Amino acid sequence: MNTLKVLGALMSYPEQDLFGYRDDMTAILEQEQLLEPSLHDQLITFINDLCARDLMDAQSEYVELFDRGRTLSLLLFEHVHGESRDRGQAMVDLLAVYNDNGFELTANELPDHIPLFLEYLSQRPVVEIKQWLGDVEHIVGILAVRLEQREHPYQVIFQSLLAVTGATVDLNKIRSSVAGEVPDNTPEAMDKVWEEEAVRFGGDDPQGSCSPSMPRANEQRVSVASIKRNSRPN
Numbered sequence: 001m002n003t004l005k006v007l008g009a010l011m012s013y014p015e016q017d018l019f020g021y022r023d024d025m026t027a028i029l030e031q032e033q034l035l036e037p038s039l040h041d042q043l044i045t046f047i048n049d050l051c052a053r054d055l056m057d058a059q060s061e062y063v064e065l066f067d068r069g070r071t072l073s074l075l076l077f078e079h080v081h082g083e084s085r086d087r088g089q090a091m092v093d094l095l096a097v098y099n100d101n102g103f104e105l106t107a108n109e110l111p112d113h114i115p116l117f118l119e120y121l122s123q124r125p126v127v128e129i130k131q132w133l134g135d136v137e138h139i140v141g142i143l144a145v146r147l148e149q150r151e152h153p154y155q156v157i158f159q160s161l162l163a164v165t166g167a168t169v170d171l172n173k174i175r176s177s178v179a180g181e182v183p184d185n186t187p188e189a190m191d192k193v194w195e196e197e198a199v200r201f202g203g204d205d206p207q208g209s210c211s212p213s214m215p216r217a218n219e220q221r222v223s224v225a226s227i228k229r230n231s232r233p234n
Contacts (some may be wrong), residue, residue, distance in 0.1 A: 001122055001129055002028045003035075003164055008118030009045065011074060022051040031108075034164050042156045045046040049153065060205040065154065071146055071181065079139045114140075133165040141169040145178055148156050 006025045025047055046169055048149060050058060066072050073079065077087045094111040098104070103120045105111060117136075121129045133140075140161050149156035162169065 001032070001034070003032045004122040004129070004161075007157055007164070008115035008122070010050070011061060011118070011154075012115040012152050013049065013062055014053075014067065016054060019051040019055070022047055035160055038164055039156070039160055043160050046156050056226050065152065066068055072143060074114045076114060076117065076136055076139055078112075079142065109190045115132065130165055133161070133167070135168045137162060137167040138164065138174075139166065140176050141171055142178065145174045146181075147170060148176070149175075166227075 006028050009021070009025065014020065026044055029035070029043065032038075037041065039079070066074055070078060077090045080090070091111050093115075095105070098111060098120060101120075101124070104124070104192035107115070109116055117132075121132055124132075140158050144155055144162060147158060185207070
């Protein structure tokens with residue numbers, strides 16, 4: 001299911017290579033036809049608009065969106081476990097799944113990074129894909145709704161991911177639950193986060209020394225070279 005690979009690439013930190021694969025990404029979406037026409041057209045428009053942008057502007061906006069705060073984190077387990085010990089064990093377990101299926105990560109890649117997760121799933125059988133994505137559809141729904149509330153074009157990627165998997169998550173319920181959220185991407189909110197991390201770093205929490213060095217979304221790298229090699233549907 002190469003559409004997942006396209007969605008993962010679009011969620012990744014923008015690089016010039018990604019812009020160069022615009023035609024290949026649109027070709028995959030046209031060939032697999034996994035989205036209803038309206039959503040398909042919106043996603044194609046997003047691809048064209050993104051790839052027509054100045055690269056540095058696109059990168060700057062990406063960092064502001066996904067790295068300035070945790071509400072739009074692209075790390076799955078950050079939404080589930082926060083900074084608890086359980087997050088580390090969940091990543092170990094997911095990494096074991098990757099290794100068992102011959103999917104290798106580099107030293108700087110986190111297994112719960114959504115674009116990487118989608119790249120892995122794009123190589124798996126459909127039944128397995130739907131099972132995994134069903135397990136995380138609520139997180140994807142939250143991200144879609146938060147981007148929708150910000151009226152940001154990136155929302156279409158997450159809406160497309162929900163549509164591809166036939167997700168049954170109640171988006172109206174999520175809209176109600178996040179309606180009163182306080183923005184966590186302001187300078188004041190970011191200062192508070194760093195103050196909390198500094199306390200954990202200097203305290204007795206054995207996890208604390210790891211938290212500040214966790215790679216953020218713009219430090220993750222998902223290869224887009226395989227998009228061209230896999231421009232035919234599986």
